[in-house]
Amino acid sequence: MTSVFLEHSATCPLFGAVEKRVAVPGLIRPTLHLLEKKRIDQPVDFRREIHYTYYSYDTSRIVKIHILESNMIKKVGIIGCGQMGSGIAQVAAHADYRVIGNEVSEELFQKGLHRITRLLDRAIEKGKLDSPTREKILGNITGSTDFADLADCDLVIEAATEDMTTKKEIFAELDKICKPEVIFASNTSSLSIGDLASVTGRRDKFVGLHFFNPVPVMRLVEIVRTIDSSDETVAAAREFAESLGKTVVMAKDSPGFIVNVLLIPYLLDSIRQYERGLATRDDIDNAMKLGCGHPMGPLTLADFIGLDTTLFIADIMFDQFRDSHYAAPPLLRRMVNAGYLGKKSGRGFYDYNK
Numbered sequence: 001m002t003s004v005f006l007e008h009s010a011t012c013p014l015f016g017a018v019e020k021r022v023a024v025p026g027l028i029r030p031t032l033h034l035l036e037k038k039r040i041d042q043p044v045d046f047r048r049e050i051h052y053t054y055y056s057y058d059t060s061r062i063v064k065i066h067i068l069e070s071n072m073i074k075k076v077g078i079i080g081c082g083q084m085g086s087g088i089a090q091v092a093a094h095a096d097y098r099v100i101g102n103e104v105s106e107e108l109f110q111k112g113l114h115r116i117t118r119l120l121d122r123a124i125e126k127g128k129l130d131s132p133t134r135e136k137i138l139g140n141i142t143g144s145t146d147f148a149d150l151a152d153c154d155l156v157i158e159a160a161t162e163d164m165t166t167k168k169e170i171f172a173e174l175d176k177i178c179k180p181e182v183i184f185a186s187n188t189s190s191l192s193i194g195d196l197a198s199v200t201g202r203r204d205k206f207v208g209l210h211f212f213n214p215v216p217v218m219r220l221v222e223i224v225r226t227i228d229s230s231d232e233t234v235a236a237a238r239e240f241a242e243s244l245g246k247t248v249v250m251a252k253d254s255p256g257f258i259v260n261v262l263l264i265p266y267l268l269d270s271i272r273q274y275e276r277g278l279a280t281r282d283d284i285d286n287a288m289k290l291g292c293g294h295p296m297g298p299l300t301l302a303d304f305i306g307l308d309t310t311l312f313i314a315d316i317m318f319d320q321f322r323d324s325h326y327a328a329p330p331l332l333r334r335m336v337n338a339g340y341l342g343k344k345s346g347r348g349f350y351d352y353n354k
């Protein structure tokens, strides 16, 4: 059996990782040619181990080695364990990342963890998950109420309240605590990533990583690149999202990115048509479900996203574009002011308390 040892490191352009060159003891010319680089079957493991096939000049021997990667994302901090944060924590833990879920209180972290546990238990009941995997996922998640616990993370994803001031305060604080090479990402659905990055000293290591709800089910991640995001940061973010089994689309740092700039006007128009009495709530929803094959109608979807979130995104886009497409209908604003926030508050266009 050929023994190999690691000689030195170089940057691997394909994976943005560290590629180790190897030397085979006893050979006259120790430098080996890289012939083939292939991922192993499980995308999860590929992050940790990459199989290289090396060919030596002088003996024609093929040497297959496993190389443990050393500088890739392994530990992920997630700020906020609400609907989105807990979903991101779940999929990251499932993909074998060590996850630290940061919340403002232990109680809120436990609430997020409970949401994850409930979903995992439901998946077990359906026969879609086994108990060891459930234990692995939960074992990969730790709670925290102190940003200092995120100091040695490789990636921090913020999924806190959609408020520019709050998010800027979080990133300014994290910037002081986290090591310089840590990548920062925001899951914001509408705020400017460039504006958020501006409060840090690492604008090149900052991207948007926009997941969709429910995170374990929806297969998309929008990566939002600012004028300052570096190629390496974007490559690492893409590799991370893909290792979770997501498909990545790249978007400019423009209000609503790709999905919301198209989705929100559709939801607002649906609410407007309901408000002006075009059809009943159920008929509007059924029309789009059965006529267009959407998984849920627009009024249900607005409830599902949260009417406050829908209004918030609409207001940001209207403020930026000054275009009536993005103007929130009065009914939406009235419902939000009255505390009808959709599914999460028990009442929106539908009553979820029944």
Ligand code: CAA
Binding pocket: 119, 126, 128, 189, 211, 212, 213, 214, 215, 216, 217, 218, 260, 295, 296, 301, 305, 309
């Ligand atoms: N979390 C995790 N999994 C969930 C879930 C949740 N909240 N809700 C449903 N699921 C899972 C179910 O367990 C089920 O899984 P299996 O197939 O493995 O059994 C699967 O989703 C289908 O669920 P159901 O059969 O109960 O119901 P469904 O067929 O209606 O699907 C749905 C539910 C996936 C949510 C589907 O209705 C859907 O795709 N809706 C549209 C969702 C959408 O558009 N999301 C994007 C919102 S926009 C956004 O997030 C971005 C933003 O910035 C606003």
